[in-house]
Amino acid sequence: MLKHIHSINNPLVKQWKRLLTKKERDKSGLFLVEGFHLVEEALNQREQLLEIILSERVELPARWDIGSIPVTTITEEITNELSDTETTQGIYAVCRQEGKRTLQEAKTFLLIDAVQDPGNLGTMIRTADAAGIDAVIVGNGSVDIFNAKVVRSAQGSHFHLPLLKGNLNEWIEDLKKENIPVYGTALENAKVYTKTLPTSRFALIVGNEGKGVEKELLDKTTANLYIPIFGKSESLNVAVATGILLYYLRSV
Amino acid sequence: MLKHIHSINNPLVKQWKRLLTKKERDKSGLFLVEGFHLVEEALNQREQLLEIILSERVELPARWDIGSIPVTTITEEITNELSDTETTQGIYAVCRQEGKRTLQEAKTFLLIDAVQDPGNLGTMIRTADAAGIDAVIVGNGSVDIFNAKVVRSAQGSHFHLPLLKGNLNEWIEDLKKENIPVYGTALENAKVYTKTLPTSRFALIVGNEGKGVEKELLDKTTANLYIPIFGKSESLNVAVATGILLYYLRSV
Numbered sequence: 001m002l003k004h005i006h007s008i009n010n011p012l013v014k015q016w017k018r019l020l021t022k023k024e025r026d027k028s029g030l031f032l033v034e035g036f037h038l039v040e041e042a043l044n045q046r047e048q049l050l051e052i053i054l055s056e057r058v059e060l061p062a063r064w065d066i067g068s069i070p071v072t073t074i075t076e077e078i079t080n081e082l083s084d085t086e087t088t089q090g091i092y093a094v095c096r097q098e099g100k101r102t103l104q105e106a107k108t109f110l111l112i113d114a115v116q117d118p119g120n121l122g123t124m125i126r127t128a129d130a131a132g133i134d135a136v137i138v139g140n141g142s143v144d145i146f147n148a149k150v151v152r153s154a155q156g157s158h159f160h161l162p163l164l165k166g167n168l169n170e171w172i173e174d175l176k177k178e179n180i181p182v183y184g185t186a187l188e189n190a191k192v193y194t195k196t197l198p199t200s201r202f203a204l205i206v207g208n209e210g211k212g213v214e215k216e217l218l219d220k221t222t223a224n225l226y227i228p229i230f231g232k233s234e235s236l237n238v239a240v241a242t243g244i245l246l247y248y249l250r251s252v
Numbered sequence: 253m254l255k256h257i258h259s260i261n262n263p264l265v266k267q268w269k270r271l272l273t274k275k276e277r278d279k280s281g282l283f284l285v286e287g288f289h290l291v292e293e294a295l296n297q298r299e300q301l302l303e304i305i306l307s308e309r310v311e312l313p314a315r316w317d318i319g320s321i322p323v324t325t326i327t328e329e330i331t332n333e334l335s336d337t338e339t340t341q342g343i344y345a346v347c348r349q350e351g352k353r354t355l356q357e358a359k360t361f362l363l364i365d366a367v368q369d370p371g372n373l374g375t376m377i378r379t380a381d382a383a384g385i386d387a388v389i390v391g392n393g394s395v396d397i398f399n400a401k402v403v404r405s406a407q408g409s410h411f412h413l414p415l416l417k418g419n420l421n422e423w424i425e426d427l428k429k430e431n432i433p434v435y436g437t438a439l440e441n442a443k444v445y446t447k448t449l450p451t452s453r454f455a456l457i458v459g460n461e462g463k464g465v466e467k468e469l470l471d472k473t474t475a476n477l478y479i480p481i482f483g484k485s486e487s488l489n490v491a492v493a494t495g496i497l498l499y500y501l502r503s504v
Binding site: 119123126127128129130131132133155156157160161227229230231232233234235236237239240241242243244247248250 | 380407487
């Protein structure tokens, strides 16, 4: 199954490179991951992994069980074309965005409203994974879930839990119908988060770095929570706030 | 007190630019902050603020009380030379690293061991500020506290609480002599953080993104704590972990 590509004008190279754009990712339902750690995570979630692409100067780790997954080797020049990092490890995988996980059993949700920074979104996905959250729903206006920097910051969590784009207004209504309490985060008309008891079923909404969660969403929640600021900083980083709230709500 | 500089070869410009290097910051005890928000924070901590530098296309906000602080205007070309960002706001301040805050009353400490990423270190300083921690001690092997990206990520917290470079081994010993419990963070020989009770006096040590806290330090602590991972991610981001632990330990 080993193929070698040496021309940067090969249509496959152009197709892979287009996966660095949101437009092509949306159209194809695919995304590209880069680096040994992420490709190994993709291997562990094999139904999402379509093919591996490898610089000719790089070798696959002997412990990896590649099975029938197609592997293509490429030149140094092509390797650099596909990279989103300054120093590439020279290994990529083309993956399906959707896994076969279902939401039927999901009891805990993180809803993300208009988070702009890819590092923040990736760290939030990683944090939700660590906290054992069952699904992450990303609303319109957020940076793309499958953006290369989001994927890198999430360190493989894209392969660990369902990540969906969705209309948060509709999600809040559906969750409330299921009797799952939905907690917004806000600075006004909100209660200190420790006044809410940890619970086995909940959804938490966190929002944009500057503006927070959209008022329209906050008006629909079961309750809105805030994290007190004891010092002189104006706010917490949104990924840090997400960690504090998820670890509190899921009750350690 | 208004001075204008138009030559990029002016010795003052060279001096300011050198503040972008750790070597010059260490030698001079000064650092440069960039952007309206940070310069305003410096104004609020006036004893640290030495001078303001302003692009000729930019105006000082009318509400700012500049008093006798020297203001120098500079050309667009010099403005870009001084900037560490892609799109500069064209305003800078030269500040003293040391404020006049004392540690005598300090009861809560964050000790940082060898954190490499400037965004992480800045976010951790901001998080410690939000959690009302009294002082942050940064050990050897961490990125420089006054690195431009650290300062930017901390969003002004450099002016809110004492930030010291220090030998963490000595700090642990001194804190324990004062009967302040010192908590390390570790994955092995550690207890779940919620098994420790929140307390009004404590020091928390967090460590390097990959390797965690140095073993030599962990051997000296009162106890070592860990945050359980409930999902499939390997770890939490160090700034997120810092937030979870500080907000738990200081008891909300």
